[in-house]
Amino acid sequence: KAGVTQTPRYLIKTRGQQVTLSCSPISGHRSVSWYQQTPGQGLQFLFEYFSETQRNKGNFPGRFSGRQFSNSRSEMNVSTLELGDSALYLCASSSGQILYNEQFFGPGTRLTVL
Amino acid sequence: AQSVTQLGSHVSVSEGALVLLRCNYSSSVPPYLFWYVQYPNQGLQLLLKYTTGATLVKGINGFEAEFKKSETSFHLTKPSAHMSDAAEYFCAVSAPGNQFYFGTGTSLTVIP
Numbered sequence: 001k002a003g004v005t006q007t008p009r010y011l012i013k014t015r016g017q018q019v020t021l022s023c024s025p026i027s028g029h030r031s032v033s034w035y036q037q038t039p040g041q042g043l044q045f046l047f048e049y050f051s052e053t054q055r056n057k058g059n060f061p062g063r064f065s066g067r068q069f070s071n072s073r074s075e076m077n078v079s080t081l082e083l084g085d086s087a088l089y090l091c092a093s094s095s096g097q098i099l100y101n102e103q104f105f106g107p108g109t110r111l112t113v114l
Numbered sequence: 115a116q117s118v119t120q121l122g123s124h125v126s127v128s129e130g131a132l133v134l135l136r137c138n139y140s141s142s143v144p145p146y147l148f149w150y151v152q153y154p155n156q157g158l159q160l161l162l163k164y165t166t167g168a169t170l171v172k173g174i175n176g177f178e179a180e181f182k183k184s185e186t187s188f189h190l191t192k193p194s195a196h197m198s199d200a201a202e203y204f205c206a207v208s209a210p211g212n213q214f215y216f217g218t219g220t221s222l223t224v225i226p
Contacts, residue, residue: 004157033214042218043158043204058213090157099208100146100165105157 002027004093004106012112018079021109025072025093031055032074033098034066037088037108048098049074056098078111086113116141116207120217128225133177133192135220137205140186147188148206149179152219158204164188175199200224 005024013019025032033056034046045058049068068074072093078085088110092103121136139145146165150158162173169181179190188205205217 035216043206043216045214045216056213092158098214100163102160102163103158105150105159107155107157 004091004104006089006091006106006109008109009107010110010112012114013081014114015081015083017081018077019081019111021076021078021089021091021111023074023076023091023093023106025074025091026104029093029095029104030072031094031096031098031101032068032072033092033094033103034074034076035090035092036060037090038086043090046076081113083113085111087111116145116209116213116215118205118207118215118217120203120205120220122220123218124221124223126223126225127195129197130194133190133195133199133222135190135203135205135222137179137188137190137217138186139188139205139207141207141209143209145207145209147179147181148208149173149177149188149190150204150206150216152202152204154201161190161203195222195224197224197226 007022031050033048037043048056052068063079066076088108090108092105094101094103119138148163149161152158162171164171164181172178177192202219208214
């Protein structure tokens with residue numbers, strides 16, 4: 001079974017631009033979560049989608065948004081990029097509730113904002 | 115609300131020595147607890163989890179952790195470290211009605 005894939009793997013943007021990251025979950029998984037990983041803050045939960053609906057949301061500004069398609073693929077969008085948005089963005093899929101089920105992580109997208 | 119504290123951002127052990135990575139949590143409701151490992155340039159992988167039942171949980175690669183409610187701890191141990199154990203380890207907590215929280219991670223170095 002193929003794992004979680006994320007595209008692109010690396011991205012360089014400038015302040016003020018917007019960016020869209022993509023995540024394809026493991027086949028059959030309907031839950032997709034997004035995390036931001038930085039050296040200072042560690043891993044922070046952005047949001048979770050299940051069957052095209054946002055099921056849970058972390059404490060990030062509205063510039064961070066996401067969506068999920070009928071095939072469970074998910075996209076995350078960050079508008080008006082700031083320098084502080086530079087991070088590794090991880091996507092994870094799960095077969096059920098992330099609260100107590102295993103999450104399978106992709107390799108991440110490394111975003112650099114200049 | 116919950117939170118996770120991992121004591122020690124960097125831990126070094128000799129090959130063959132005991133590995134002990136500390137994790138303390140706070141939660142207003144019974145928590146679910148996890149340990150994930152991240153190898154360089156890879157995503158996270160589940161080592162083990164505690165949801166209900168036996169408080170001593172065994173995971174992959176010889177790791178185990180014990181849920182101690184009285185100490186609000188979920189420390190990760192391995193009797194004998196291998197070079198391949200060098201990685202970043204994350205403790206995480208979740209609970210019904212709440213989010214999923216990761217600790218800030220502990221980088222494990224294994225000295226030959």
